[in-house]
Amino acid sequence: MALLEIRNLNLSMKSYEGETQILHGIDLKIERGEIWGMVGETGSGKSLTGLSISQLIPTPPGRYLAGSIEFEGRDLLKTTEREMRALRGRHIGMIFQDPTTNLNPVFRVGTQLVDVALHAGNADPTVLGLGAGASRRTLRQAAREKAVEMLDKVGIPKASERIDDYPHQFSGGMRQRVLIALAMIGKPDLLIADEPTTALDVSVQAQILRLIYDLVTERSIGVLLITHNLGVVAQICSHVAVMFRGRILESGTVADVLKRPSHAYTQALLNSVPTTHTRRGELKGLGGLSPESLA
Amino acid sequence: MLFFVLRRLLLIIPILIGLTLLLFVIARLLPGDPVGLAAGPNATPELIAQLKRQFNLDQPLPIQYWTYLTGLLHGDWGMSVFTRRPVFEDILTYLPATLELVIAAFLIAVLAGIPLGLLTAVYRNGILDYLMRSVALGGIAMPRFFLGLLLQIAFAAWLDILPLSGRYPLIETPPDTVTGFYTIDALIAGDWYAFQIALAHLALPAIAMALSPLATIMRMMRAATIEVLQQDYVMTERALGLSSRLILFKYVLKNAMTSTLTVIGLYVSWLLGGTVLVETVFDWPGLGLYATQAILTQDFMPVIGVTLVIAIIYLLTMLIIDLLYGVFNPKVRYA
Amino acid sequence: MTTEVPVAHLKRNQSARLENWSRAFYRFRQSWLSMIGLALVVVLILIAAFAPFIVPHPEQVQGATNTAARFQPPSADAWFGTNALGQDMFSLVVAGSQVSLFSGLSVVVIAVVVGTAVGAVAGYFGGWIDEILMRLTDLLLTIPSLILAMAVAAALGAGVLNMIIAISLTWWPVYARLVRGEVIGKKEEQFIVAARALGANWLRILCRHILPNIVSPIVIKASLDVGFAILTVASLGFVGIGVKPPTPEWGTLLSGARSYMPGYWWTAVAPGMAIFIAVLAFNLLGDGLRDVLDPKARR
Numbered sequence: 001m002a003l004l005e006i007r008n009l010n011l012s013m014k015s016y017e018g019e020t021q022i023l024h025g026i027d028l029k030i031e032r033g034e035i036w037g038m039v040g041e042t043g044s045g046k047s048l049t050g051l052s053i054s055q056l057i058p059t060p061p062g063r064y065l066a067g068s069i070e071f072e073g074r075d076l077l078k079t080t081e082r083e084m085r086a087l088r089g090r091h092i093g094m095i096f097q098d099p100t101t102n103l104n105p106v107f108r109v110g111t112q113l114v115d116v117a118l119h120a121g122n123a124d125p126t127v128l129g130l131g132a133g134a135s136r137r138t139l140r141q142a143a144r145e146k147a148v149e150m151l152d153k154v155g156i157p158k159a160s161e162r163i164d165d166y167p168h169q170f171s172g173g174m175r176q177r178v179l180i181a182l183a184m185i186g187k188p189d190l191l192i193a194d195e196p197t198t199a200l201d202v203s204v205q206a207q208i209l210r211l212i213y214d215l216v217t218e219r220s221i222g223v224l225l226i227t228h229n230l231g232v233v234a235q236i237c238s239h240v241a242v243m244f245r246g247r248i249l250e251s252g253t254v255a256d257v258l259k260r261p262s263h264a265y266t267q268a269l270l271n272s273v274p275t276t277h278t279r280r281g282e283l284k285g286l287g288g289l290s291p292e293s294l295a
Numbered sequence: 296m297l298f299f300v301l302r303r304l305l306l307i308i309p310i311l312i313g314l315t316l317l318l319f320v321i322a323r324l325l326p327g328d329p330v331g332l333a334a335g336p337n338a339t340p341e342l343i344a345q346l347k348r349q350f351n352l353d354q355p356l357p358i359q360y361w362t363y364l365t366g367l368l369h370g371d372w373g374m375s376v377f378t379r380r381p382v383f384e385d386i387l388t389y390l391p392a393t394l395e396l397v398i399a400a401f402l403i404a405v406l407a408g409i410p411l412g413l414l415t416a417v418y419r420n421g422i423l424d425y426l427m428r429s430v431a432l433g434g435i436a437m438p439r440f441f442l443g444l445l446l447q448i449a450f451a452a453w454l455d456i457l458p459l460s461g462r463y464p465l466i467e468t469p470p471d472t473v474t475g476f477y478t479i480d481a482l483i484a485g486d487w488y489a490f491q492i493a494l495a496h497l498a499l500p501a502i503a504m505a506l507s508p509l510a511t512i513m514r515m516m517r518a519a520t521i522e523v524l525q526q527d528y529v530m531t532e533r534a535l536g537l538s539s540r541l542i543l544f545k546y547v548l549k550n551a552m553t554s555t556l557t558v559i560g561l562y563v564s565w566l567l568g569g570t571v572l573v574e575t576v577f578d579w580p581g582l583g584l585y586a587t588q589a590i591l592t593q594d595f596m597p598v599i600g601v602t603l604v605i606a607i608i609y610l611l612t613m614l615i616i617d618l619l620y621g622v623f624n625p626k627v628r629y630a
Numbered sequence: 631m632t633t634e635v636p637v638a639h640l641k642r643n644q645s646a647r648l649e650n651w652s653r654a655f656y657r658f659r660q661s662w663l664s665m666i667g668l669a670l671v672v673v674l675i676l677i678a679a680f681a682p683f684i685v686p687h688p689e690q691v692q693g694a695t696n697t698a699a700r701f702q703p704p705s706a707d708a709w710f711g712t713n714a715l716g717q718d719m720f721s722l723v724v725a726g727s728q729v730s731l732f733s734g735l736s737v738v739v740i741a742v743v744v745g746t747a748v749g750a751v752a753g754y755f756g757g758w759i760d761e762i763l764m765r766l767t768d769l770l771l772t773i774p775s776l777i778l779a780m781a782v783a784a785a786l787g788a789g790v791l792n793m794i795i796a797i798s799l800t801w802w803p804v805y806a807r808l809v810r811g812e813v814i815g816k817k818e819e820q821f822i823v824a825a826r827a828l829g830a831n832w833l834r835i836l837c838r839h840i841l842p843n844i845v846s847p848i849v850i851k852a853s854l855d856v857g858f859a860i861l862t863v864a865s866l867g868f869v870g871i872g873v874k875p876p877t878p879e880w881g882t883l884l885s886g887a888r889s890y891m892p893g894y895w896w897t898a899v900a901p902g903m904a905i906f907i908a909v910l911a912f913n914l915l916g917d918g919l920r921d922v923l924d925p926k927a928r929r
Contacts, residue, residue: 089536325785568774
């Protein structure tokens with residue numbers, strides 16, 4: 001049984017102008033241990049796919065027309081909010097793009113970490129290293145210890161002191177590490193990372209990618225890494241799916257897709273990445289392509 | 296942070312001195328003749344001269360001011376021409392009643408306004424929201440004294456479930472004075488019956504005072520909460536599985552409090568200065584009535600005294616609010 | 631030979647600022663609460679303006695009594711009933727609108743003018759002028775406004791004008807602070823530097839350049855304040871300071887009616903509701919203006 005299997009997912013959103021279909025027949029299968037990159041331009045529907053998995057798209061404006069999202073065999077489109085909450089943070093972890101706006105600025109970093117750890121630990125005390133029937137206080141203490149451990153693991157020096165600091169006391173790269181810690185502290189089976197390095201300096205990007213890679217290979221977690229940066233995909237992904245205007249144009253192992261792309265769009269994407277051989281004035285954009293012209 | 300508090304506390308002194316000067320100047324500049332009023336229509340020039348001497352009004356202005364200022368520090372806040380008692384004593388007698396009323400109103404406004412603001416933001420455009428927004432619009436426009444009157448008519452006269460006026464029934468003795476707040480004193484004395492009576496008398500005046508601040512606090516909280524709910528970090532908190540209740544009442548609440556604190560600060564002066572309007576309606580023997588009576592008889596000392604007391608309370612409250620800003624928003628702390 | 635080249639003409643010869651205002655009014659129209667506020671305010675102003683001609687019993691407004699008809703409940707003859715002296719409550723309340731509305735509006739106008747002058751000078755010149763003016767402003771803000779207004783009004787004596795002066799005295803500091811902040815914000819902008827380079831003196835810069843650009847927050851605050859000014863006027867009347875009978879004023883009418891509660895409720899409810907509706911109307915209008923003019927309040 002695959003960790004995550006999306007079949008024929010169709011999503012539409014209602015807006016002022018009417019209802020538009022955003023996702024068209026998305027098919028994706030992620031097994032444990034696979035790091036899937038999802039690439040595409042802005043507006044291709046990558047983020048919405050990620051949000052759909054966690055059922056974070058509000059269903060008044062959004063509407064799932066067809067398809068299913070199966071997580072360990074269970075169709076998430078048919079779960080209640082309560083059931084989803086049990087999965088979020090615990091079995092499915094999420095990291096968002098901007099570390100500055102994604103951490104609550106008026107709370108200490110530790111508070112948020114402890115709350116997530118407690119949420120996971122209440123359902124399953126083994127996450128905190130405890131047995132069943134542990135008291136509230138023990139759970140809290142264990143959660144705090146886990147939080148310090150996690151901060152240390154993501155590479156924050158003096159974790160036991162910095163756990164009581166506020167987000168504005170950290171640098172951008174450090175904040176992203178905190179967000180990664182938040183996503184991983186519940187020991188999830190699936191990690192969804194939406195542009196985790198886009199807001200960071202190039203030098204920090206590599207470190208963060210390395211960190212993510214080490215964390216997920218340690219426990220063979222399945223990962224969906226959403227990005228518009230092919231370089232990121234090439235660095236740590238095992239598989240990749242190319243998205244364009246709500247459709248997956250092609251998917252497969254990184255070696256297959258990037259070395260031998262079968263779709264003209266993928267080729268165009270690859271061509272647009274500047275290399276050391278690119279001369280001045282030679283940048284190749286993609287222009288305005290329609291899916292029909294790329295059949 | 297301690298420095299900050301100390302500095303602010305010390306700054307209060309020059310502010311108060313400046314205040315006494317300003318008030319003194321205003322009082323002397325204004326037309327009016329308190330001695331003439333106090334002496335009565337049949338006063339002889341000798342009586343008037345004697346009263347003038349008694350109240351130091353025959354000295355040149357700067358000396359009057361200096362006497363007053365030094366007197367302040369010794370607990371001599373002048374004499375009330377009308378009550379013939381030291382102003383300080385009068386204030387001590389009437390202050391607890393006013394404070395009890397103001398604090399009760401404040402608590403009602405804050406303890407009801409903040410949660411209602413949160414809830415109406417979450418359940419936007421629901422029935423609760425429309426109801427509360429109407430109440431808010433009406434609450435701000437409703438004059439305290441009219442509301443008090445209506446409450447009296449409704450609850451005391453027609454329904455007869457709450458007392459009409461006063462702090463305590465005349466035929467009974469209030470609890471022994473520890474704080475001067477009948478409610479607290481009753482609790483301290485363990486007298487449940489007295490507590491209920493005091494509370495019943497406090498209810499209507501406090502509600503009359505509380506409606507306007509409650510309405511504004513609720514509106515501000517609602518607006519702030521709506522803004523906070525759109526922030527990225529709330530999405531992250533949801534994505535990590537935290538319950539809506541936890542997110543709302545722990546996280547969002549703290550984020551939204553800063554703007555609400557500002558609104559609360561604006562109402563402190565309104566509450567402290569306007570007690571007379573409710574005290575009149577409910578025969579509540581407080582500073583407002585005392586000051587108004589002094590104003591009507593052109594009696595300066597009590598007015599200055601009451602203003603100083605209110606100013607001190609106001610400045611201290613502003614200090615606390617400024618400190619609370621730091622509690623709710625770590626970025627503005629004075630570490 | 632020259633050929634005629636088609637030239638584009640503006641359809642309406644409107645300055646950009648005027649267009650901003652007309653767009654703002656369009657947005658204002660969208661909110662029905664604001665429109666209700668506007669309508670009520672217009673009605674109130676009309677009533678107040680033509681009060682002497684509308685009242686059924688103008689002589690009673692001047693003080694005539696009719697003790698035969700004391701305490702009549704509301705009826706077709708007397709819409710709001712009669713009071714202890716047999717006077718028609720409707721006439722009194724309508725006449726009272728003149729005092730309340732006129733006073734309320736005057737207070738705000740005076741406060742805006744004085745406050746803007748003080749704040750603009752303080753903000754523009756800075757330095758010790760700013761220090762002195764702001765210290766004075768802060769001191770005035772520390773004094774509870776109602777008590778100060780009452781004290782000054784009582785000392786000056788009875789009368790509408792004295793009351794307006796007294797309340798304005800307590801109202802201008804807030805505008806001074808507001809304007810000072812805005813002026814300080816605008817002072818360093820490029821167009822001011824340019825104006826100074828062109829030789830404009832401080833008065834010209836303030837009036838011609840800075841003030842027109844900070845009109846919005848002042849208008850918003852002023853419109854929201856009129857309601858509270860009316861409330862303050864009524865509060866003073868209620869306490870017995872300001873206007874003296876027989877001049878009808880909503881606060882004094884309410885105060886006089888207290889002794890006859892709850893039996894003759896209309897003697898209090900009529901003036902009380904008048905205050906409430908007037909304040910509500912101006913608040914709705916003020917809210918509407920704020921939603922439309924305040925860039926921060928765009929939802």
